[in-house]
Amino acid sequence: MRRIYFLVPEIATTKKIVDDLLLARIEERHIHVIAKRGTPLEDLPEANLLQKTDFIPAVQQGVALGGATGLLAGLVAVALPPASTVIAGGILLATTLAGASIGSWAGGMIGMTLGNRRIKEFEDKIEAGKLLVLADVPKDRVDEIEDRIRLHLPQVEIMQTEPRIPAFP
Template structure:
């Protein structure tokens, strides 16, 4: 099971040094991400669009709201048929699915412009020019990597750990 750890680093130079240390500790580069307000060197792996923005949360919220609106339209169609249309079970499910898809798409497009709400607590540090390090580690390696970073990079401050995600949401 993976754990997501957050650390703030003073600058891009220390981020490069931490990256080297993590690679030597056999952490895969695909599990290491950096986020900074200023442009970073090309060799530092940056955070992707899905993790940097609130697209996933927006799509989930839009799907739920869209499904409820689709259900409300189907119930309205069942009680007040339009030109002989009747809302059977298939029609209700189709309207709910259509509402969920439309709501998910529209909400995800809006959420693409919103920063990730999970990263909001690091906004002040990023505004000061610090670099955010995000690590996805196996649970067995968390203590080792935390101790290594605390010993070799005392300027890196621990920003917390996300609770584990469910395997089947």
């Protein structure tokens, strides 16, 4: 899956884009709209916390950093004299899992407080009244979807396409 960003001038055009994406068999759960706070989106699929924040990337970074820290702590614990080689594997596993768990929790908490880095570049235009549509499409259909949107709605700006989307969009 790849995420395509469309910057749209107003609600009416956004509705046409969402309808066109639905006709192209892109499920509604893969379409997300971000607008200026207080803008009524009516029946448009509003982006949720996972799209608006860096929650998923922060959790992934937390797992990696916490797991590495736990593994390092386990290696230090095993190197100390009272540890035997029989329990060394258990210590390494336990500290790595504990570190990964704490890291993912802390990363998730931090990620929820941060805005999505990819969306930050659009903040000025969103505050000016434009709407940002995020569409998660199969990678082999990106060109087809972009051409379809341009054909029907030439005023829409296709801003960028992410190389990949998070594991849980």
